[in-house]
Amino acid sequence: MITTSIFDLFKIGPGPSSSHTIGPMKASFDFLQRIAQLPAETLAAAHEIHIYLYGSLSATGKGHGTDRAIVAGLLGWQPETTDPDQLLALLKDPAVLYPINLGQKTIDLGPHHIHFERKKYESPFANTMVLRLTDAAGNTLAEEEYYSIGGGFVIRKGEPEAKLDGSTLPYPYQTMKELKAHLVDKNLTLEQLMLANEQAITGKSVADINRKVDQLLEAMHRAVRRGLRHKGVLPGNIRLRRKAPLLYQQAKGLAQTSDSFLIFLNAYCLAASEENAAGGIVVTAPTSGASGVIPGLTYLAKNHFHYDKATLRRGMWAAAAVGFLVKHNASISGAEMGCMGEIGTASAMGGAFLTECAGKSIEAVESAAEIGIEHHLGMTCDPIGGYVQIPCIERNAMGAVKAYNAFLLATVGAPSNQKISLDAVIKVMKATGRDMSTKYKETSEAGLALSATEC
DSSP states (O other), X not given: OOOOOHHHHSOEEESSOIIIIIHHHHHHHHHHXXXXXXXXXXXXXXXXXXXXXXXXXXXXXXXXXXXXXXXXHHTTOOGGGOOHHHXXXXXXXXXXXXXXXXXXXXXXXXXXXXXXXXXXXOOSSSSEEEEEXXXXXXXXXXXXXXXXXXXXXXXXXXSOOOOOOGGGSSSOOSSHHHHHHHHHHHTOOHHHHHHHHHHHHHOOOHHHHHHHHHHHHHHHHHHHHHHHHOOSBOSSTTOOBOOHHHHHHHHHHTTTSTTHHHHHHHHHHHHHHHHHHTTOEEEOSSOSTTTTHHHHHHHHHHHTSOOOHHHHHHHHHHHHHHHHHHHHHSOXXXXXXXXXXXXXXXXXXXXXXXXXXXTOOHHHHHHHHHHHHHTTTTOOBOOGGGOSOTTHHHHHHHHHHHHHHHHHHHTSSOGGGOOSOHHHHHHHHHHHHHHSOGGGBSSSSSGGGGGGGGO
């Protein structure tokens, strides 16, 4: 059963990648807490910490800032409170060593302790990291293996995922079919069902939950506003220039034309995505790589459609429901699904958001989400240089436009005419991701990534 909280799906943290930045930071922070609790005699012998990265963490970790995120976690930093400027400053000087506080002892950490392993490593997940505490002779004193499974979610080997018993939820479901059955049988709105389950999962009151959802929306919109102001070149070797401020000015100049609507939407999505690429604070929606779609759409809904807070919150629950279904029944990880797991899911969530905000039926919400995923099936994740820039930034804008079109298609005529269900297309998505070559799943070994020499 789905027991994920909305505040686990939408997380505030630094870019550019939830699986490569937020996940490794959380994993290394967890390792720090665990080794600090070791017996005094073990800590007395501690000499070094070594980190081994496998899969796409190794292939594209440099461009994603995985090494900086690991250092940050071992320094005791957490994603939601990290200063992005301080994070970007880590490891700029390879000669600098960072003191890691183990309570009774401090040991130094440098870039030579982080190993980007290119060899194959047998693991149940594509993004694997092994952290090892050793003595002066290189003997292992403590070791943990972690899997970054997308969206900032992390699993530690040997530890079962912390899950609620689905039977404790008032309305347990694991498919859209089951969710819709609850709505009909209990005469509920989607928001009522999602709020009731959220209360059971988090123990928070409705007022507290609403307040935190509003805070998520504001964090998204801050990223958009920052991106609309910031000009110049993004970090990294590509030297990609920001486009959002220019597009925004262009949209304001064309405010009375039919094209301005799309230009505004593109500007908002690019703004948040460029902030993510620069390592700024964003909201996973459902991942950092896709953190421009929902922020752009919600910013548009607030400032152009003039939806109030209650309407935006209602739309967020529809987006969350779709995100939960994909995460539970397929994956939101680019390393598992390619970009259809990130932008495809975000686009489906965006279509559901717009449809719910417009007051349409749950059938229409499902149709919009299904259309959003259907037209991202097979999309590769092939970032140039391992940076979340090309094609990722523009892909956020394209995903939002597709979400808006999915909303239009889903609300024209009877939703019952839609032949493919959301549950069916998620199954297809999972099968497609399984069949897709690893080269096209966040490794920068194929596709557009091979055009790096032309940039």
